[in-house]
Amino acid sequence: MKIQLIINGYKKELEVRPDEYLLDTLRNYNYLSVKRGCDSSSCGVCTVLLDGSPIASCSYLSIKASGHEITTAEGIQKEAAQISTYFGNEGADQCGFCNPALALTVYAMKRELSNPTDEEIRDYLVGNLCRCSGYVGQQRAIRAYLEDTL
């Protein structure tokens, strides 16, 4: 069956199976920044933005996304590169597998929350796990990024 989406600002008509999840659809169509980790809504590496809000694409049916706007890291390359620089500066960038999802979540948080506290930042990022870092460097990086770019 066909679904219509707006992906990174472009109208797309994609062929999907009725039981297909958005993670598989996006990767099938070469949006390879969207990663597969746990495949069970726990790790957050498959995060994309649906109408601007983060969702786990591994547990979101593609047909349910029809008619909506999807953003992947490919669609925010400038911002993702900028956010990654802050992670690198704070030593929070190691294997990088979690980076695209984290950059998308930080991007969405910046648009949704004005001047968030450290606790609000931690709450917003609760679905984004990182197997390498201890989160302290990430927190410093996000705080510095928000302060410098508000």
Ligand code: FES
């Ligand atoms: S792969 Fe989707 S939450 Fe882990």
Ligand code: FES
């Ligand atoms: S840097 Fe390796 S999973 Fe986050």
